[in-house]
Amino acid sequence: MTGRILIADDEQDILDTVGYGLRAEGYEVDSVTDGEAALRAAQNQPYDLVLLDVLMPKLTGTEVCRRLRADSIVPILMLTAKDTELDLVLGLEVGADDYVTKPFSVAELVGRVHAILRRCDFERSAVGAAVRRIGSLEIDLARYRVALHGRQIALTPSELKLLVFLAERPEQVYSRSQIMEHLWESSYVGDARACDVHIYNLRQKLETDPSRPERIVTVREVGYKLATA
Numbered sequence: 001m002t003g004r005i006l007i008a009d010d011e012q013d014i015l016d017t018v019g020y021g022l023r024a025e026g027y028e029v030d031s032v033t034d035g036e037a038a039l040r041a042a043q044n045q046p047y048d049l050v051l052l053d054v055l056m057p058k059l060t061g062t063e064v065c066r067r068l069r070a071d072s073i074v075p076i077l078m079l080t081a082k083d084t085e086l087d088l089v090l091g092l093e094v095g096a097d098d099y100v101t102k103p104f105s106v107a108e109l110v111g112r113v114h115a116i117l118r119r120c121d122f123e124r125s126a127v128g129a130a131v132r133r134i135g136s137l138e139i140d141l142a143r144y145r146v147a148l149h150g151r152q153i154a155l156t157p158s159e160l161k162l163l164v165f166l167a168e169r170p171e172q173v174y175s176r177s178q179i180m181e182h183l184w185e186s187s188y189v190g191d192a193r194a195c196d197v198h199i200y201n202l203r204q205k206l207e208t209d210p211s212r213p214e215r216i217v218t219v220r221e222v223g224y225k226l227a228t229a
Helices: 013-024 035-044 062-066 085-093 108-124 157-168 176-183 192-205
Strands: 005-006 026-034 048-055 075-081 099-100 132-134 137-140 144-148 150-152 216-219 223-226
Touching: 005 013, 005 035, 013 026, 013 108, 026 035, 035 048, 035 062, 048 062, 048 085, 048 108, 048 137, 062 075, 085 157, 132 157, 137 157, 157 176, 157 192, 157 223, 176 192, 176 223, 192 216
Parallel strands: 005 026, 005 048, 048 075, 075 099
Antiparallel strands: 132 137, 137 144, 144 150, 216 223
């Protein structure tokens, strides 16, 4: 695969190792060592994906993610230590697409990068897909747009992919493992939390009352579905 990737981490060993692994796969890689430099680079240069360490000098990865999401849909992958679950949840809540916990293998991380970029390629190539309408919800993959009651809703790449997956078969109930395997191409149990947070984020954007969802519905002890009513 090809693409341009920004890596932001204050550990030089990670920059060197991850950068080498991604370049070996054909990616062009830039690296920075603090959050301010990451934000500046991502705002001024076109990247296909951004890797952000959660804990960095000057600006945290979570804050960089939040600021980027104000005007960018670039895919964002967070790097987080195993004992910082709160940080990882916050990262997903402000718009990150996925995460990898430290320590990780380069092969695992490269696999996650491949999966995210394949999702984006699928979305960009879906020009022939007709606009999907489920009630007052409208999904236009060709233009990367989602509208509710005629009002455009900004979604992250993973949120859009999740919504499209549920919209393929409205009223079909999917387990979290089915969603994970489709979206993240992995059955890694840690992804279950990411799945729940993306569902939560979608509800914040698509539900009249997110605490009482009527569109993205939980089916107890089974999973989630997109309701047509």
